[in-house]
Amino acid sequence: MGRVLFPQNVADAMKGGWLFLLCVLMLLPLVTSTAAMGAETAEQAQAIPVPNPSADLWRDVRQRDGIMTGKTQVAGVDSGALINPYGETWRNFRMRQLIPYSGYLLAGVLLLLALFYFIRGKIRVNAGMSEKKLFRYSLYERMIHWFIASVFLFLALTGLILLFGRSLLIPWMGQELFSLLASASKEGHNLFGPVFAVALLLIFIRFVRRNIYQKGDLTWLLKGGGIIGKGHVPSNFFNMGEKSMFWLLILVGIVIVGSGLLLVFPVFGQARLTMELAHVSHAVTTLLMIVVIMGHIYIGSVGMEGALDGMTTGYCDLNWAREHHAQWAERCEQAGQVVSEAEVSRLRGETAGGHIPPAGAQESGQ
Amino acid sequence: MIGQLIDGPLWYFSLGVFCLGVLFRFFTILRAGLKPDLAIPRAGGAPGALRNLFTRFIPRRDVATRGRLTLIAGYLFHLGLFALLFFARPHVDFYAERITGFGWPALPYWAFIISAEIAFIGLLLLWLHRLLHPVTRLLSTADDHIGTGLVFLVMLTGCLALAQSFEPLRLLHLFLAELLLIYFPFSSLMHTFNFVFSRGYSGAIMGRKGVNA
Secondary structure, three states: OOOOOOOHHHHHHHHHHHHHHHHHHHHHHHHHHHHHHHHHHHHHHHOOOOOOHHHHHHHHHHOOOOOOEOOOOOOOOOOOEOOOHHHHHHHHHHHHHHHHHHHHHHHHHHHHHHHHHHHHOOEOOOOOOOOEEEEOOOHHHHHHHHHHHHHHHHHHHHHHHHHHHHHHHHHHHHHHHHHHHHHHHHHHHHHHHHHHHHHHHHHHHHHOHHHOOOOOHHHHHHOHHHOOOOOOOOOOOOOHHHHHHHHHHHHHHHHHHHHHHHHHOOOOOOOHHHHHHHHHHHHHHHHHHHHHHHHHHHHHHHHEOOOOHHHHOOEEEHHHHHHHOHHHHHHHHHOOOEEEHHHHHHHOOOOOOOOOOOHHHHHHOO | OHHHHHHOHHHHHHHHHHHHHHHHHHHHHHHHOOOOOOOOOOOOHHHHHHHHHHHOOOOOHHHHHHOHHHHHHHHHHHHHHHHHHHHOHHHHHHHHHHHHOOOOOOOOHHHHHHHHHHHHHHHHHHHHHHHHOHHHHHHOOHHHHHHHHHHHHHHHHHHHOOOOOOHHHHHHHHHHHHHHHHHHHHOHHHHHHHHHHHHHHHHHHHHHHOOOO
8 A cells, every 4th residue: 555645635636737737738839829820910910011122123033024034154045034934824824724624625525426426326338238348448558547546546645644644643543653654654755756757747648649629528518428417428539527637637747746846856946935835736736636536536436337447458348438438439330349248358368268369459559 | 572573583584584495496496407408409508598698688679569668667677676675775784784794885865766766667567567468467376466565565665764763664664575585485586586597598408409599
């Protein structure tokens, strides 16, 4: 048994005191900080506002409506400009307009395509798929088509990761993993950019002749290409829509390639402002191209029966050609270029013991 | 842990499999021997073999015209890959540190990038040709596609790791390169070395027959 130092009532009072003291100690920082804040507020209320002289200095340096260039020993583009106010304009445009609105645009187009599919359904070949075929694309044409397609998809994916990653991917995968993905995307995007330029050039050289506008194209456009309504509008090897897409891809592609090269190779004396403009034009034109390609992929895959065959096998269905490219189909029929499906299978080596097509015909597309 | 495995034991294992596998393939080819040729040779076999080995780098005119695309794409890919493999700065440093103990002049960065780009252009076109041409499509086996795919992935991950700022990207590239090394000796990728035997063999036969082929 320990010795009793204090009577019970004194001991109880001391216990209560210790508890009170503990509470005071715990609350002290809060109280002192609040008191300090109160004191600061009071001090601030009493303080006389003194203008910061450096604020005026930097305001002058910044020159909100232009870039003030000074003299410097440092050789280089923009080295004389202490502050480029357009950088903030560009940043704000990217964060507040480009990223949200382009996100809405892509989601909206995706939604529209889905809606269109549910309303219109797959555009069937009215006469049904025949057992006769027409040779449409040579091996070389199919190769360069899929070449530019694969490179474009890679560039679009990496570009979209760079554009939307911060807002969409970081909350999902965290900053550390995203920084790795962003670095990989940037390097891949920069490396494959010039490859896209080569692919675009190959496409242009091969397809330009067949994409020159001709008589009847406007009629096709005015009738909505047959998508609106039931009737089919006759067209040539390429219809007005395909030709317009070709020229859009070429012209927009030139802007994309040009602005991309300006961004990847900042060694030609381009100023920061030029880089900012290049970035904006690169992003806007690329989004336009992605939207167009989404439509292209839709028609080629689920949107239209028989549309993909030409680009996979080289041959298209005769009835499909009659309904969508009547003028071209008629010419082919008159020239006796219709082949049976069995013959196509034999040419492609798909039937047992089948022969293979002459290599020259495949290579040249004849 | 995984990084240490990729950087250490797996690297040495894959290098060992590659070296031993290639030597084993050489041994099996040489062990197969040649059929005895009882005919009186019109000329020596060795000059024919050497001639065939080097002249076949330039295809005959009709072949070059008909298969111009595969010819150009083939040269783009192989030359680009060769430059990348042996003259890219990161690779030269890697070989010097892990294998040879000495380095050699590397390509400048811009030339390295252009090499990668022409290698990619060539590889993609060749792969598409393999998929779309009716003859090559029928001739191609899963082995061809796996080999092409692995080479493509190794090249791609190498390019994605160009910034050299992220260890996982470098490890991914190294891991795929190790898979390629293990797969290499047992696949059609052996044509890297075997073309010497096949060209030499047919050149020697033609040479002995006195055929200028």
